[in-house]
Amino acid sequence: MFQPSALKKGDKIGIVAPAGKIAKQKILTAQKVLESLSYEVILGKHIFDEHHIFAGTDKDRAKDFQFMLDHEEVKAILCARGGYGSIRIIDKLRFDGFEKHPKLLIGFSDITIFHARLNHLHFGSLHATMPINFTENLTDSSSLQKLTDYLEGKITNYQIPHHNLNRSGSSEAELVGGNLSIICSLNATDYELNTHNRILFIEDLNEDLYHLDRLMLSLKLSGKLAHLEGLIIGGMSDMKDGETPFGKTAYEIIKESVQEYNFPVIFDFPAGHIDENWPLPLGKKVKFEVSEKDVKLSWKN
Structure with missing residues (x-):
C-alpha cells in the first residue's frame, strides 16, 4: 500500500468540493489557516458554485477533482465537506494521473467513497476533519491541530x-x-x-x-x-x-x-x-x- 510522505513548507494543497455546497467564508478560512502554515493553496475552479444541494453540477465537481488528481505538484487534496454527491462523480474520475503523481486525499463522511476507491488502487488516504469544520485559530480545534500535525509527520x-x-x-x-x-x-x-x-x-x-x-x-x-x-x-x-x-x-x-x-x-x-x-x-x-x-x-x- 503506497503511503504519501509528510508535507513540506511550500507544498501545494488543493481544496475541492465534490459533494455538498459550502459557504465561501469556510473555504477562505481554510485557505488562511493553510497559508499561515506556509502551504500554497489551490482552489477548485467551481468550489463556490451552487447547484441545488451540490457544490456545482456533477460535471463541474468532477472536473475540479480531476484537475487536482492530475496536478503534478499538488501534494494533498483536501475535500471541503461531505453531505451528498461523491457517488455521483466517482465513475467520472480517472486515476492514471494520480497514480503517476500520488498525493494525500483528506476528508470524511461522504468522502468515504474516495477512500474506498483509493484502497482498491493500493493508495493510503486520511480520514480527518475538513474546511467546513475549520476555525481560524488552530488552538481552538484539537481536530484541526492534529490534522496539521499529521501533515507534518508529527503524529504516529x-x-x-x-x-x-x-x-x-x-x-x-x-x-x-x-x-x-x-x-x-x-x-x-x-x-x-x-x-x-x-x-x-x-x-x-x-x-x-x-x-x-x-x-x-x-x-x-x-x-x-x-x-x-x-x-x-x-x-x-x-x-x-x-x-x-x-x-x-x-x-x-x-x-x-x-x-x-x-x-x-x-x-x-x-x-x-x-x-x-x-x-x-x-x-x-x-x-x-x-x-x-x-x-x-x-x-x-
Missing part, C-alpha cells in the same frame, strides 16, 4: 481511556473504513470495501436506531465482520429513536452484532461527526492494543 500514535463496552485484545493490520452508511452503500459495487484481515473503523450520523441495526446486520450478512482483525467505533452522533423505543443504544446495537467474534473492539474513538475528529491513516498498517486500562493505536511513518 494515540492513547485513549478504556470504555466499558470494549473487548480486550491486540492486533496489527491495515486500517480501512469511514462512514458506515457509505460503506454499506458500496456493497456489490466496484468500490466495495475489502475488510478481510483488516481493522475496520466506522462512524455515522443522524440515523434511526433501527436503521443502524440494519446497517450492522448488512455488514454481518455480507461477511464484512467475520474476518476482521479489529473494530474501531467512532462517533455515532445524533442517533434517533422511534415513537416505540428500539430498546438499545447505538453502541449496544453494534456490540450485539459482533458478539460472536473474538477480535478486539473499541468504542468511543474520537473520530467522525464529532468535535474530536482525530486523523486516521486509512491504508496504513496500525498496531491496535485494547486493555482494561486504555486503548493504544500506533503506526510507523
Whole structure:
C-alpha cells in the first residue's frame, strides 16, 4: 500500500468540493489557516458554485477533482465537506494521473467513497476533519491541530481511556473504513470495501436506531465482520429513536452484532461527526492494543 510522505513548507494543497455546497467564508478560512502554515493553496475552479444541494453540477465537481488528481505538484487534496454527491462523480474520475503523481486525499463522511476507491488502487488516504469544520485559530480545534500535525509527520500514535463496552485484545493490520452508511452503500459495487484481515473503523450520523441495526446486520450478512482483525467505533452522533423505543443504544446495537467474534473492539474513538475528529491513516498498517486500562493505536511513518 503506497503511503504519501509528510508535507513540506511550500507544498501545494488543493481544496475541492465534490459533494455538498459550502459557504465561501469556510473555504477562505481554510485557505488562511493553510497559508499561515506556509502551504500554497489551490482552489477548485467551481468550489463556490451552487447547484441545488451540490457544490456545482456533477460535471463541474468532477472536473475540479480531476484537475487536482492530475496536478503534478499538488501534494494533498483536501475535500471541503461531505453531505451528498461523491457517488455521483466517482465513475467520472480517472486515476492514471494520480497514480503517476500520488498525493494525500483528506476528508470524511461522504468522502468515504474516495477512500474506498483509493484502497482498491493500493493508495493510503486520511480520514480527518475538513474546511467546513475549520476555525481560524488552530488552538481552538484539537481536530484541526492534529490534522496539521499529521501533515507534518508529527503524529504516529494515540492513547485513549478504556470504555466499558470494549473487548480486550491486540492486533496489527491495515486500517480501512469511514462512514458506515457509505460503506454499506458500496456493497456489490466496484468500490466495495475489502475488510478481510483488516481493522475496520466506522462512524455515522443522524440515523434511526433501527436503521443502524440494519446497517450492522448488512455488514454481518455480507461477511464484512467475520474476518476482521479489529473494530474501531467512532462517533455515532445524533442517533434517533422511534415513537416505540428500539430498546438499545447505538453502541449496544453494534456490540450485539459482533458478539460472536473474538477480535478486539473499541468504542468511543474520537473520530467522525464529532468535535474530536482525530486523523486516521486509512491504508496504513496500525498496531491496535485494547486493555482494561486504555486503548493504544500506533503506526510507523
